[in-house]
Amino acid sequence: MKCISEKMTQDNNRNHACFNGPFHYQMIIYKSLMFRIIEMIEDECVDKHTAKSNTIFKLHMAVHANQKESIQSLLDQGVDVNCPNSDGDTALSIAVRKEFLEIIEILLKNGANISSKDENCETIIHKSCRAGNRNIVMILLQQGANINMSNLYNETSLHIAVRNDHREITKLLLMSGSDINLPDMNGKTALYIATEENHEEIVEILLKYGAKTDIANNDNETAVHVACRMGNRNIIEALLDSEADVNILNRYEETPLDVAILNQSLTIVPLIISHIVLRIKMNRFIRSEIMKTIENNTEKMTSKKSVRRKLNIYKIVISKTVAYHITIY
Structure with missing residues (x-):
């Protein structure tokens, strides 16, 4: 002045x-x-x-x-x-x-x-998880970076690491207390995203750390629905082994089996039905809609005679199991 x-x-x-x-x-x-x-x-x-x-x-x-x-x-x-x-x-x-x-x-x-946000409400930990350098993420975590902070799309660092298939960073975030079941703005959890992106190893990591398999997105679609649509047998098996529910209906009132049939996932349909048979034998609940789907769609499920023959065997097993063991609601 x-x-x-x-x-x-x-x-x-x-x-x-x-x-x-x-x-x-x-x-x-x-x-x-x-x-x-x-x-x-x-x-x-x-x-x-x-x-x-x-x-x-x-x-x-x-x-x-x-x-x-x-x-x-x-x-x-x-x-x-x-x-x-x-x-x-x-x-x-x-x-x-x-x-x-x-x-x-x-x-x-x-x-x-480390907490300042850009125009997308992203902090430096979001950017680091996208870039994929584990050492940088480690430094930021040691500095107290908030790993559960969401960006403009309600994505946490875990969502970003999972989407970009950064396995080591995903494990590091989970070990550091990242909330494994938080949904993004579309209701997608880390498990849903990993399934959608066909990241098999990350699906295994998330399941190991206790990710819930039945959290539905905004379309009431679970990771099992997505896996059936994508036709990834390994992911489906991992989800079913973790007790994923095959009864959940999405917004179109489709079960995972319906989705597999609609998408002609020929390796997935028998797998889902086999799981259904197992659930019935264990006196677990199975929707009546699923039974009707199996009863009415065997011919439509596949053009392969070997697969169709297998499905017919499942139908017989299911009908006998239902007759002698439980009532289907």
């Missing part, structure tokens, strides 16, 4: 004599001075903003270039470590994307904020 004061003194000296004139001249000069003050304040603010932008630009460029000494020097000069650029990137988010571990540690030691 010193320079503004000096300029005002100069302008005031030039116009001092005029203030002794008629009133309307005094008002004109007064307004002129006020406009001049505003212009000078704006000029000084622009200069300061430009200087700040330049230092932030230098910091971000130093991160891009992996120049540790330059970064530390700029931070020692008081550059704001958390100031974003026009794209919303901070120095830390750039370092994470570049996978510069040493720079990440320098930035964290100098106060980089």
